[in-house]
Amino acid sequence: MRRTRGPRRKRSCNFCADNVKVIDYKQHEMLSRYVNEFGRIRPRRQTGTCAKHQRALAVAIKRARHIALLPFADE
DSSP states (O other): OOOOOSOOOOOOOHHHHTTOOOOOTTOHHHHGGGBOTTSOBOOHHHHOOOHHHHHHHHHHHHHHHHTTSSOSSOO
């Protein structure tokens, strides 16, 4: 059972805070932060992104995988 000490702080979306309009699939360094060590896309509750940017992030990661900028799975 988890103990809480005070109110939980709401995590803000990094893309909303930076006023990002388009998530570019060519920025593979930035996209690799949202992929875990097994090559899977990390969920919203871990990354703190909003639903709108999480969907755009998933599309960008999938496009980067097809062009071989990101691996499909880690060896």
